[in-house]
Amino acid sequence: MQDFSQFKKSLGMIKHYVYALCEIDDERRIPFYIGKGVNDRCLRHLREKGNSPKQETIEKLMAKNRLGIDILRHGIDKDKTAKLIEATCIDLLGIGELSNKVRGSGSEMGRVTIEEIHNLQSGELVEISEEHQGLAFLLNSTYKSGMSEIELFEATRGVWRNVPRDESIKYAYATYGGLIKEVYQIHSWVKAGTQQYFTRSFEHRDISKRWEFVGKKAPQEIRYTYVGKVIKKERSYGNPFIVVGKSD
Structure with a gap:
């Protein structure tokens, strides 16, 4: 019960x-x-x-x-x-x-x-463990209440300028207002526009110097640990993403 x-x-x-x-x-x-x-x-x-x-x-x-x-x-x-x-x-x-x-x-x-x-x-914050190191994407301008799964995924996977792409970045955390809305497992990074988008259009934007990741939802046990929790992170200083889970 x-x-x-x-x-x-x-x-x-x-x-x-x-x-x-x-x-x-x-x-x-x-x-x-x-x-x-x-x-x-x-x-x-x-x-x-x-x-x-x-x-x-x-x-x-x-x-x-x-x-x-x-x-x-x-x-x-x-x-x-x-x-x-x-x-x-x-x-x-x-x-x-x-x-x-x-x-x-x-x-x-x-x-x-x-x-x-x-x-x-x-006021309790969840700290991303080192084994789940990744990027917290701050979807403050693109997140909308009631977004479909594909809309949230496409808002998170791209398109990003000067984004860290080293192998230690294993996961992508979609966040809004501090809440972790979803966690994705990053497979690789490709030039922005390589993949098809079904809910977004970049016709009037130059995305030639931007990147997007190839990935999927993280395993259920990882999602259960983080989704719906308030993420502990450093100050973004205006960046739309922050590295989380890195060792000191």
């Missing part, structure tokens, strides 16, 4: 927020209820009793350790604004796809999991 009580303090630090209760299906998180609140509002559903479709789904998923709670927007000052965002999310997904009975009435970063909120608010 899942225990979400550890997240109560962190939830109290993010003002009004809009959340989604989700079914975890491998790497997919499928929303089945949208709500808004403050403090531990999203956790109160877990203590409610009844035989509604929502409660039945919650109990079933918790028993299987497959319940997820995603914070769609947080740091909202007014309840009125939270209501508007809640209603927009319900309209976007469609009331028929959710266990909400009504459509709803009337931030800093986009949708994040409750675990990520906890990691952001706790």
